[in-house]
Amino acid sequence: MSETIVKPIIAEEILLELQSKMKEEKQVILHCCFKSDFIMEEKIRIWSSTYLVDRNSDHISKLIHFENIxxxxxxxxxxxxxxxxxxxxxxxxxxxxxxxxxxxLIPQSGGFFQEGIVRNSSDIYRIILDI
Structure with missing residues (x-):
């Protein structure tokens, strides 16, 4: 059985706009993969209370845009x-x-969490998520 990987489809003009804004505003992009359970269909969502937290300061980066969730x-x-x-x-x-x-950060169990992401020069990351 072959697996089909569903990747987000982002319009080319949005990608170009985001690339120029990323250079201006130093945005951080996370491409996230959620692996579904083999037993039943699952449901996911993102909350606006989702952040990137710098480990060495009190800086918190806020979620400003989301695609395919x-x-x-x-x-x-x-x-x-x-x-x-x-x-x-x-x-x-x-x-x-x-x-x-x-x-x-959500008022129930099951929030996404990935610790210790090492920063790279592009500020574009691919992460695998578990709940």
Missing amino acids: SLFPTWTDVPVAKEYWFTLIFSGLPDDCKVFDFIE
């Missing part, structure tokens, strides 16, 4: 036994940030 309270269906890709765009991190955490 719903914002709370709406849910996005994830097909059974598939990888589901979505993209999150955050405000920039400080120039001296070397490591940061991705945290979805």
Whole structure:
């Protein structure tokens, strides 16, 4: 059985606009992969209370845009036994940030969390998420 990977489709003009804004505003892009359970269809969503937190300062980068995932309270269906890709765009991190955490602060269990992401020069990352 071959797996189909569902990747976000972002219009070319939006990508070009985001690239120029990223240079201006130093935005951080996370391409996130959620791996669905093999038993049943799952649902995911993102909350506006999702942040990147610099490990060496009190700086917090806010979520400013999302693609291919719903914002709370709406849910996005994830097909059974598939990888589901979505993209999150955050405000920039400080120039001296070397490591940061991705945290979805929500009033229930099951928020996304990825700690210890090592900063790179492009500020574009691909991460695998578990709930």
